[in-house]
Amino acid sequence: MVGLIYGILLLLCGILDVLNGNYANSFVSFTISAVFFKGFVVKRESYYVGGAILAFTFGLLSLMVFVSTYLDSFLNGETSAKFSYGIFGLLALPLLLTVKKKYSK
Amino acid sequence: MGNPNVGKTALINSLTGGNFTVGNFPGVTVEKKEGRALIDGKEVVFIDLPGVYSLQAKSLDEKVTRDFLVKEKPDLIVNVVNASNLERNLYLTLELTDFQIPMILVLNMVDMAERRGIKIDSKRLSEILGVPVVECVANRGLGIEDLKREILKGGKIPKRIGRSFEEKVRIAEKIARDVVVVRRRITLSETLDDVFMDKILGLPVFFTLMWMMFTFTFDVAKPLVDLIDLIFSNLVKLISSNNGLIFEVLASVVKGVGSVLVFLPNITFLFVALSILELSGYMPRAVYLLDSIMSKFKLQGRSIISMIMGFGCNVPAVLATRSIEDDRIRKATVLAIPFMSCSARLPIYVLFTEVFFPKSGNLVIMSLYLLGVSVGLVSALLFRTLIFKGEAEYIIELPHYMLPNLREVLMLTWNRVKHFLEKAGTIIVGMAVLLWFVTSYPSGNVENSYAGLIGKSIQPIFNPMGWDYKLVVALLTGFVAKEVVVETINLLHVNVAGMNPVQALSYIAFASLYIPCLATIAVIRGEMGFKWAIFSVFYTFSVAYLVSLAIIGVGGWLV
Numbered sequence: 001m002v003g004l005i006y007g008i009l010l011l012l013c014g015i016l017d018v019l020n021g022n023y024a025n026s027f028v029s030f031t032i033s034a035v036f037f038k039g040f041v042v043k044r045e046s047y048y049v050g051g052a053i054l055a056f057t058f059g060l061l062s063l064m065v066f067v068s069t070y071l072d073s074f075l076n077g078e079t080s081a082k083f084s085y086g087i088f089g090l091l092a093l094p095l096l097l098t099v100k101k102k103y104s105k
Numbered sequence: 106m107g108n109p110n111v112g113k114t115a116l117i118n119s120l121t122g123g124n125f126t127v128g129n130f131p132g133v134t135v136e137k138k139e140g141r142a143l144i145d146g147k148e149v150v151f152i153d154l155p156g157v158y159s160l161q162a163k164s165l166d167e168k169v170t171r172d173f174l175v176k177e178k179p180d181l182i183v184n185v186v187n188a189s190n191l192e193r194n195l196y197l198t199l200e201l202t203d204f205q206i207p208m209i210l211v212l213n214m215v216d217m218a219e220r221r222g223i224k225i226d227s228k229r230l231s232e233i234l235g236v237p238v239v240e241c242v243a244n245r246g247l248g249i250e251d252l253k254r255e256i257l258k259g260g261k262i263p264k265r266i267g268r269s270f271e272e273k274v275r276i277a278e279k280i281a282r283d284v285v286v287v288r289r290r291i292t293l294s295e296t297l298d299d300v301f302m303d304k305i306l307g308l309p310v311f312f313t314l315m316w317m318m319f320t321f322t323f324d325v326a327k328p329l330v331d332l333i334d335l336i337f338s339n340l341v342k343l344i345s346s347n348n349g350l351i352f353e354v355l356a357s358v359v360k361g362v363g364s365v366l367v368f369l370p371n372i373t374f375l376f377v378a379l380s381i382l383e384l385s386g387y388m389p390r391a392v393y394l395l396d397s398i399m400s401k402f403k404l405q406g407r408s409i410i411s412m413i414m415g416f417g418c419n420v421p422a423v424l425a426t427r428s429i430e431d432d433r434i435r436k437a438t439v440l441a442i443p444f445m446s447c448s449a450r451l452p453i454y455v456l457f458t459e460v461f462f463p464k465s466g467n468l469v470i471m472s473l474y475l476l477g478v479s480v481g482l483v484s485a486l487l488f489r490t491l492i493f494k495g496e497a498e499y500i501i502e503l504p505h506y507m508l509p510n511l512r513e514v515l516m517l518t519w520n521r522v523k524h525f526l527e528k529a530g531t532i533i534v535g536m537a538v539l540l541w542f543v544t545s546y547p548s549g550n551v552e553n554s555y556a557g558l559i560g561k562s563i564q565p566i567f568n569p570m571g572w573d574y575k576l577v578v579a580l581l582t583g584f585v586a587k588e589v590v591v592e593t594i595n596l597l598h599v600n601v602a603g604m605n606p607v608q609a610l611s612y613i614a615f616a617s618l619y620i621p622c623l624a625t626i627a628v629i630r631g632e633m634g635f636k637w638a639i640f641s642v643f644y645t646f647s648v649a650y651l652v653s654l655a656i657i658g659v660g661g662w663l664v
Contacts, residue, residue, distance in 0.1 A: 024316055024467075027316070028317070031309040031312075034309070038303070046297070049293070050300025050301065050310075053297075054310065057317065061320060061325075064324075064325045065320060065324040068327055072331055075335070103292075
């Protein structure tokens with residue numbers, strides 16, 4: 001079930017990025033979404049682990065891009081930033097922590 | 106010494122406090138390196154040898170290792186083995202017993218072995234081999250003090266075990282059976298391979314990671330780039346406000362160095378991302394994923410490792426081909442490496458993409474990297490089909506995934522960035538002075554200067570592309586080091602925005618593919634001889650010329 005929820009979340013992020021004309025980021029979201037969906041279909045936890053790592057990394061990267069492009073525009077006397085819905089990949093953190101706890105036992 | 110990717114370099118770093126480059130893929134060390142440490146007041150010299158599976162001297166690095174043992178006769182061999190894969194590692198250990206040199210066996214990465222449910226009876230192993238056995242986790246510094254104590258004792262001459270290849274393989278299997286206890290557990294590493302090596306999703310995941318790497322390099326580093334640019338611009342203004350020849354030259358130097366250093370954040374961020382991918386153990390997986398593609402180009406997995414190293418700098422990448430056993434594949438790889446976009450070319454890409462493709466800069470840069478890889482692969486296929494013919498097989502070892510250690514990421518990044526900074530402090534400064542001279546003499550304006558005269562005489566070759574003669578001069582100076590292209594563009598006050606996007610794209614494509622820098626040509630000469638070094642110069646120039654001509658043709662037709 002977890003895989004399905006995260007899969008749908010990333011799929012939505014991908015669709016929203018497509019609507020914003022952000023095709024490369026949407027490709028990333030769709031790929032991660034596919035990883036979660038495959039985990040759900042084949043019922044293997046490994047795909048949730050991989051998906052969580054990728055989603056969280058992408059979320060963190062999207063956040064960094066948002067902050068740095070905002071800072072950059074600020075340096076140039078403007079206030080704008082590059083936003084990607086991939087930032088919601090940060091929501092994979094609880095899943096990532098659960099997995100980490102499990103494998104470090 | 107030991108097999109590839111068993112942590113030899115990490116061990117030497119722990120013992121000596123050194124900062125040799127480590128990685129989580131085979132073939133990081135291609136030449137022997139030296140490190141010194143004071144242990145209880147005694148100076149000990151450590152030699153880090155390339156990782157080898159045997160001493161049969163089939164590849165160049167096996168030859169380097171064997172020659173060292175035969176000719177240099179070290180006082181002690183510290184044989185590092187991977188505790189998770191004892192049986193395979195023991196074959197080399199048994200070969201080493203033939204040399205009858207005092208030895209210590211280091212069981213490295215015991216933590217990882219334990220996580221996989223592997224326990225080794227090191228006391229029993231020590232009895233069988235007749236040498237001390239020390240358990241270690243080199244990258245965390247565990248077991249290092251025990252090892253130092255054993256080193257001071259000088260190790261022991263091992264029992265000579267097995268004569269022939271077959272006998273040694275049989276004995277290695279038997280020893281491993283005797284001393285290894287395995288309680289099988291599913292590891293995170295195996296779990297991750299389900300995803301990263303998935304037949305369908307593996308490649309999209311690979312491109313996802315590549316995209317993330319370039320976004321990190323381009324977008325996240327941007328404010329730092331602008332900040333450094335601001336600092337240097339103000340510095341140049343300050344210096345230029347003074348009159349006199351000294352200030353004129355100084356302003357030229359600061360401007361030249363600044364125009365290159367401004368891209369330091371991009372380069373650092375690229376190296377951080379590459380280091381994380383390398384240390385995590387993902388790189389060999391990428392190689393495996395791309396293997397079906399690689400085999401179509403008649404190359405092998407190890408070629409791709411060298412080619413990926415070329416993203417950092419082409420010089421160590423050419424040297425890394427020494428681990429390729431098949432000489433024909435090695436030569437084809439060496440000639441393909443100059444097409445890999447080294448970090449020095451990144452400033453050229455960033456400069457032009459910021460002007461012409463501000464919204465999709467990372468996509469354009471990623472495409473340029475892919476262009477380099479594609480041209481390199483096609484060239485390799487051409488060389489393997491026409492010149493270095495023949496089939497070859499290989500084995501690729503997949504290391505375990507590891508959460509990269511921050512210290513190692515920083516060390517690896519620093520070792521690479523240092524090279525860039527050293528060039529900024531030497532070649533770039535020197536070129537700035539030279540460029541100031543050739544653009545100021547014999548007359549005061551650039552057009553009638555030496556640079557102008559040279560540029561104008563060569564420019565007709567590039568007439569079909571419509572590039573300004575100053576841009577041609579920039580390409581010419583890039584022969585010394587690619588960073589100098591941007592420096593020259595800046596010092597010659599080239600109005601890049603005056604080009605059209607197709608011309609700009611053809612220029613950066615040319616800059617990404619043309620003639621390797623002087624240092625790369627020198628190593629190609631060292632590895633393959635003068636004839637092939639010259640061939641590389643002409644071949645890369647011709648390919649770059651044809652590709653940019655094609656861009657102009659297709660672009661002109663589309664726009």
